[in-house]
Amino acid sequence: GQQTGWMTSMTDITEPNRIREQLSASYERFTTVLEALDASVSVAPLGSEELLFANKLYRLWFGSQTAGHLGLVAQAGVPTKPPTDESMDEVDSFVGLPTDALTSTRSENAEIFVPELGKWLEVRSRYLNWVDGRLAQMVIATDITPRRQAEEMSAAQAERAQSASRLITMGEMASSVAHELNQPLTAINNYCNGMVSRIKGKQINEEDLLKALEKTAHQAQRAGQIIQRIRSFVKRSEPNRTLSDVAEMVSEAVELAEIELRRRNVRLSHYVAARLPKVMVDPILIEQVLVNLMKNAAESIDHAQRPTARRSVELRVIPRQVDEQPVIEFSVLDSGAGLAPEVMDRLYEAFFSTKVEGMGIGLNLCRTIVESHQGRMQAENLMNGTEVVGCRFSFWIPLSHSSGLLPLAGAETKSPGVHA
Ligand SMILES: Nc1ncnc2c1ncn2[C@@H]1O[C@H](COP(=O)(O)OP(=O)(O)OP(=O)(O)O)[C@@H](O)[C@H]1O
Ligand SMILES: [Mg+2]
Incomplete structure (x- = not known):
């Protein structure tokens, strides 16, 4: 055997290297964003206990088990829309830029309370095709406890304001009744004083006395009516x-x-x-x-x-x-x-x-x-x-x-x- 020549095989690896670097940079960006997100993100295949992905906050809240993910799905319910190819494509196209997909309004929202965490979470979930082709479910949970507390506080404040305005009405009602009662009470006082002085002066006959007494009784009756009418009027704000x-x-x-x-x-x-x-x-x-x-x-x-x-x-x-x-x-x-x-x-x-x-x-x-x-x-x-x-x-x-x-x-x- 005589050597007749060299066979060289040279492959240009510049391009694959660049792609690999890009891919790994992209992956790094992706995980950095997911890890830094103040929402818990988890992905698990349907009908399996396996946890395909969990970001930092998920691990902090639920550890490395799928139980947390499944618990969120169970409490928040699953998307009613069956996954379509189109919606899958949409998810896939967001792989490099997850934040948009995560906040996409196309997902289902639910607000649930998780007693183990003592937190209110807003839970969104959607289907996606995992890298190995399996159908998986992604769950994103955001802590909305501060917002919930603010809402509850303002609701409590509104309730207090309402009862304050009811108290004002009560105060006005009491004042109104007192105000209106002055009239018949003055009248009663007047009739009685008149009768007393005329009886003392022996200037009154039985007939006049009866008339004055009847007027007095009428005013007393009126006083009672005033209380009753104003009370029911203020209560129903509809006159009788x-x-x-x-x-x-x-x-x-x-x-x-x-x-x-x-x-x-x-x-x-x-x-x-x-x-x-x-x-x-x-x-x-x-x-x-x-x-x-x-x-x-x-x-x-x-x-x-x-x-x-x-x-x-x-x-x-x-x-x-x-x-x-x-x-x-x-x-x-x-x-x-x-x-x-x-x-x-x-x-x-x-x-x-x-x-x-x-x-x-x-x-x-x-x-x-x-x-x-x-x-x-x-x-x-x-x-x-x-x-x-x-x-x-x-x-x-x-x-x-x-x-x-x-x-x-x-x-x-x-x-x-x-x-x-
Ligand atoms: N006929 C009037 N002429 C002049 N001012 C009046 C007249 N009627 C009401 N006012 C004015 O309106 C105000 C409010 O009247 P309102 O009857 O509500 O209360 P008040 O007479 O002062 O007290 P009360 O509750 O005992 O009736 C009075 O204080 C007075 O200044
Ligand atoms: Mg007046």
């Missing part, structure tokens, strides 16, 4: 309506207000349009509104220290149209000091009062009652040129369909019940 006679309500309210007006030396006249239809209202509550307005009117006149000739209040009740809807309008006009702009803005505020002995609950309750009857209330100054000569509080209540016919035009009565 009956078809009520306007003239009757007015005379009941006038009788109550008279005591206050007489004490302040204020005249009261009232005018009620004739043949007004009955209205669907809670008469006790509407009467209380009228009494409150007349009382405020008298107090304003007293406060303005008007001379005798200018100490009068007028109550007017007329039918009207508001937005083509028939209503009954009640207005109380006084010759008092009127309303300063800063008072006008706060009239209906609970506990706002410019009076030394005022509770500031009267108008607040009035407006609540009127609006619960689907009515509206308003206040305006009465002017004589540029001079404020008093004010007018008015409110209207819509006539419901059941309340009957509107009055005939021109048929009116005037009842100038004047008291000095």
Whole structure:
């Protein structure tokens, strides 16, 4: 054998080396990202105890066993969508860049509590084809305990705020009841004092005594009704309506207000349009509104220290149209000091009062009652040129369909019940 030549075999390994380096760099990036992720990531084949992949947080939470992975799947449920080739491709295409795939919204989400960890976890899972072609399930769990705690805290705060507002309503209710009870209690006191002095002076016969006693009993009964009506009204915020006679309500309210007006030396006249239809209202509550307005009117006149000739209040009740809807309008006009702009803005505020002995609950309750009857209330100054000569509080209540016919035009009565 003679050597005839050399056979050389040279392979260029630059390219495979570059690819290997790239692959290993890519793998390193991949694992670095997965390891640093503040979510636990695990992959296990379907129907097997084998754990194909687990990142650092998974190992920290669940150790190196598949139990944690299976527990999460069991608690969070599995994706209802069966894996399609398309969704597999999508997962595969993300291999180099796992973070996007991990937060992909295409996966199923569930929020579960894991007692062993004492944590709330948001769990997403999806199917993927493992490198060896097996169908596997990837589970990503994120700790959402801080978010959950914040949510629970704000829910608890909302609950506390709610009960605080219920307490305010209770406070207002108690004030309203106390406020409204003053009227019948004053009346009872008045009747009793009157009877005592007339009996002492031997100026009373049995018939008058009986009448006064009946009036006293009526006021006591009214006091009871007020408590009951305001209580149930505040509780349900729906008035207890009956078809009520306007003239009757007015005379009941006038009788109550008279005591206050007489004490302040204020005249009261009232005018009620004739043949007004009955209205669907809670008469006790509407009467209380009228009494409150007349009382405020008298107090304003007293406060303005008007001379005798200018100490009068007028109550007017007329039918009207508001937005083509028939209503009954009640207005109380006084010759008092009127309303300063800063008072006008706060009239209906609970506990706002410019009076030394005022509770500031009267108008607040009035407006609540009127609006619960689907009515509206308003206040305006009465002017004589540029001079404020008093004010007018008015409110209207819509006539419901059941309340009957509107009055005939021109048929009116005037009842100038004047008291000095
Ligand atoms: N007719 C009026 N003329 C002038 N100011 C009025 C009149 N009515 C109400 N006001 C003003 O509105 C405020 C609030 O009235 P509101 O009836 O709610 O409370 P109050 O009369 O002060 O106290 P209370 O709760 O005992 O009725 C009054 O303090 C007063 O300043
Ligand atoms: Mg008042």
